[in-house]
Amino acid sequence: MKKAVVLTLFVGWIAIASVSRAAESNAENYLLHCSGCHGADGRGVPGVTPSLHGIAELLERPGGRAYLGRVPGVAQAALDDRKLAALLNWVLTEFSQHSADPPYSGKEMHRLRKNPLRDTVSGRPTQASTKE
Amino acid sequence: MTRLDAWWEERARRLARNAGRRTFLARMGTLLVGGTALPLLPVARAYGEGKKSARVPAPAEGFDGPAGDPKRCEYWRHCAIDGFACACCGGSATTCPPGTEVSPVTWVGTCRNPADGKDYLISYNDCCGKAFCGRCPCNRNEGERPDYHWYRNNDINWCAGARSQVYNCSLAVVIGQATEAQPEK
Numbered sequence: 001m002k003k004a005v006v007l008t009l010f011v012g013w014i015a016i017a018s019v020s021r022a023a024e025s026n027a028e029n030y031l032l033h034c035s036g037c038h039g040a041d042g043r044g045v046p047g048v049t050p051s052l053h054g055i056a057e058l059l060e061r062p063g064g065r066a067y068l069g070r071v072p073g074v075a076q077a078a079l080d081d082r083k084l085a086a087l088l089n090w091v092l093t094e095f096s097q098h099s100a101d102p103p104y105s106g107k108e109m110h111r112l113r114k115n116p117l118r119d120t121v122s123g124r125p126t127q128a129s130t131k132e
Numbered sequence: 133m134t135r136l137d138a139w140w141e142e143r144a145r146r147l148a149r150n151a152g153r154r155t156f157l158a159r160m161g162t163l164l165v166g167g168t169a170l171p172l173l174p175v176a177r178a179y180g181e182g183k184k185s186a187r188v189p190a191p192a193e194g195f196d197g198p199a200g201d202p203k204r205c206e207y208w209r210h211c212a213i214d215g216f217a218c219a220c221c222g223g224s225a226t227t228c229p230p231g232t233e234v235s236p237v238t239w240v241g242t243c244r245n246p247a248d249g250k251d252y253l254i255s256y257n258d259c260c261g262k263a264f265c266g267r268c269p270c271n272r273n274e275g276e277r278p279d280y281h282w283y284r285n286n287d288i289n290w291c292a293g294a295r296s297q298v299y300n301c302s303l304a305v306v307i308g309q310a311t312e313a314q315p316e317k
Contacts, residue, residue, distance in 0.1 A: 045237055
């Protein structure tokens with residue numbers, strides 16, 4: 001257990017250390033506003049927070065694009081619309097290697113976050129009929 | 133079911149099992165959604181100080197005065213703390229007291245190091261597993277820094293990700309350098 005924690009600490013540090021200065025501030029905003037719950041590596045905590053890896057798949061589902069802007073952790077982040085849109089675009093490419101097409105704009109984010117999801121379980125777009 | 137949905141399936145099962153009990157998620161759901169005073173969610177996990185990494189310059193430490201003393205609320209990293217400083221509880225600013233474990237979810241703020249004048253991202257991980265420490269209760273909310281304490285008022289238990297949900301004290305771990313000081317607006 002202890003070893004695992006130490007390792008996490010170390011790996012976490014490396015992840016952070018590699019946030020280069022030039023890398024815009026999306027990486028920094030992620031650390032400040034999201035990583036606490038989803039982890040610096042975006043992998044979430046079982047039973048507590050979902051992983052952000054692969055979430056681009058949600059964009060393919062009906063209502064998925066709106067969902068990503070309305071999920072409470074996103075909608076209520078203490079960032080202005082433009083920075084939040086940039087951060088969400090960054091999260092998509094960073095953890096899903098996919099970008100939204102077109103990318104989220106500040107304007108779209110403004111609209112979506114005004115109406116945060118109340119019930120994320122029933123508000124989450126379900127998968128289309130095909131199984132993986 | 134895709135991997136993407138696995139967490140949600142598990143969550144649904146949990147919620148069903150714990151129906152009636154106010155779980156972390158149930159609370160968080162309500163909380164995150166509720167309210168006009170949209171809270172800030174600056175949180176990060178337990179990443180330690182990079183003892184081994186030289187890539188991020190370490191903040192200056194060990195200077196004189198209360199701002200250099202982890203056992204004081206005035207300690208520079210405690211600028212946005214709300215809880216008991218672990219250094220007063222048998223641990224340090226970066227290690228949990230014996231018998232407790234660090235929570236995997238946490239909240240993050242920025243503090244300026246008075247010795248080098250730079251801003252750092254500070255993660256206030258809770259140590260969980262023993263009844264609360266009671267020493268060095270610190271609650272700083274300086275300047276225009278936004279209020280990071282809403283979640284305690286709102287009864288979120290950040291020890292939820294740990295095996296034991298009993299709050300003991302809070303660390304103040306430097307997780308990186310900040311290019312901008314909080315607040316965002």
